[in-house]
């Protein structure tokens with residue numbers, strides 16, 4: 001076992017970090033949100049550098065695709081990196097467009113990046129189909145959830161191989177967990193800095209142990225989500241590990257939202273301050289795929305259904 | 309101890325209910341898209357309530373009130389909560405500064421228009437450097453002749469953009485100890501030298517503001533209490549703001565719970581053991597809040613002002629509100645993204661701020677630890 005980045009992974013991390021530093025970040029996320037836009041430029045640049053097509057690369061594989069998703073989210077990147085890099089290639093072979101969205105049949109009322117997508121993957125039980133531009137219709141919904149969200153009103157498309165729905169669902173969970181762990185890390189890091197700077201009663205609030213413990217709990221939850229995501233990706237997203245990662249991550253999302261906002265006081269609720277750029281997304285991700293309840297149900301079915 | 313209402317109280321309840329049936333604004337959430345709409349609605353609603361004879365029930369008659377006991381106030385609030393009306397409340401706590409510490413002249417001048425809604429107020433306490441550490445405030449006022457001249461900045465002054473007047477805490481003695489050099493001034497929110505900048509918060513409304521004071525002149529007779537008495541006044545106001553001896557919250561809570569039960573039934577979740585347990589838990593939290601509020605209320609009826617134990621009520625209220633809004637979001641599922649105007653998400657975000665404004669949960673706990681449990685600082 002080796003939990004450190006190997007040489008190749010380190011190189012990818014450095015190169016990807018440079019792109020994210022230049023292209024992503026909370027300032028850019030804020031500007032894009034204000035304009036009702038998302039980061040196509042970033043996706044293009046990452047695609048050109050090859051960072052969105054590592055899933056099938058023997059040396060990199062899904063683990064690195066998951067790492068990139070985490071890093072992107074941590075940098076507040078406003079682009080569906082995980083769906084493109086981690087979910088789509090698990091069921092579609094060959095060239096992929098840059099912007100891909102995913103939805104569950106029967107829950108198409110709110111789909112992240114639905115209106116921006118060049119391609120939509122629709123899961124229907126264990127099956128799935130893929131609709132290209134023109135084969136589905138989407139209406140943007142104005143929302144406070146931190147991502148562009150759309151209602152899909154119609155989606156035709158072509159069936160994928162039998163069982164593709166079940167496969168994509170597992171990777172979707174890993175992608176959610178990866179985005180949560182990255183966004184949560186962004187929120188926690190920001191809050192740690194804020195606590196060091198914010199002085200009340202003549203001392204930085206970071207010096208209060210009662211508060212230190214709370215941010216530490218956030219750190220622990222985020223760390224757990226990070227590692228659960230990585231293992232699930234590394235092992236090919238078996239149902240149990242994918243669901244476990246999504247559960248740990250959803251719980252972390254809940255905690256991190258709650259605590260980072262509490263620790264930041266009134267400032268955390270303003271749109272001028274960066275925190276909401278990470279935290280509103282945590283709420284979306286926590287509710288996606290019907291949330292914790294559905295993740296838990298799949299875990300129970302996979303692990304204990306034989307016992308009952 | 310007696311949990312029942314007497315005949316007069318019951319008759320009053322029926323009268324309120326009937327009146328609300330005719331006068332309560334309908335569908336007001338759908339019609340108030342902006343903060344300005346909301347401000348205008350509150351003004352109108354307060355006026356209607358006042359004309360119906362339902363504002364300031366427990367306030368003395370000479371200041372525009374009705375001289376009834378706090379029980380009547382509670383019954384009214386309960387019915388308002390049930391009817392899901394907009395909430396007007398600032399007279400209940402900001403008014404306390406004037407009511408408790410004002411001169412006879414100040415009370416006659418400011419209280420009646422506060423109750424009838426002619427004058428809207430905002431609370432100028434917090435500053436960039438003074439949040440939890442309110443006594444660290446630096447906005448200062450200097451006496452020049454018969455006027456105080458204010459310079460500095462207030463932050464998070466909710467509703468300042470629509471307010472006519474402001475209750476401002478200012479430092480008047482830089483040499484005195486932190487808590488002792490503070491005074492309380494009433495200033496027109498439109499006085500020359502005041503600049504107000506709305507601040508957008510993440511639930512979408514520019515509901516709070518920044519207020520800049522640049523040589524703002526305030527006549528000396530607009531100081532409430534004596535110079536240096538500001539901290540005591542602030543503590544009185546905050547105790548009333550915190551201690552929700554306000555039964556309306558319970559009714560609102562119960563309405564929200566019924567709404568969630570409805571959504572859960574619609575989504576087939578009432579048979580889901582997990583959801584049933586979650587809903588039952590919220591019900592129990594609500595009951596704990598209800599009993600505490602009743603206990604607080606009985607103290608008010610007995611004439612006791614709210615003290616540090618009001619923080620218990622505040623913590624219970626926070627817990628109840630945050631738990632129920634979080635459950636609502638979870639039970640709503642994808643509908644949370646698509647319901648009109650993000651109703652459930654907005655409620656959730658608003659509930660998050662309850663543990664911040666009027667003193668954070670941590671500060672409430674510090675108060676309880678130090679002042680109620682007698683633990684060392």
Ligand SMILES: Cc1cc2nc3c(=O)[nH]c(=O)nc-3n(C[C@H](O)[C@H](O)[C@H](O)COP(=O)(O)OP(=O)(O)OC[C@H]3O[C@@H](n4cnc5c(N)ncnc54)[C@H](O)[C@@H]3O)c2cc1C
Nearest residue numbers: 262263265266431433434439440464465466665666668670
């Ligand atoms: C929606 C909203 C409306 C508001 N409206 C008004 C208004 O109308 N008028 C007004 O004057 N103010 C208003 N406020 C401001 C409010 O009173 C302050 O936000 C509050 O007092 C906390 O201050 P802060 O935001 O600066 O947080 P900080 O004081 O910076 O606190 C940050 C974190 O540190 C914690 N902390 C600080 N000190 C301690 C300690 N000693 N021990 C343990 N933990 C500690 C806090 O609990 C919090 O979690 C409003 C706030 C909000 C969110």
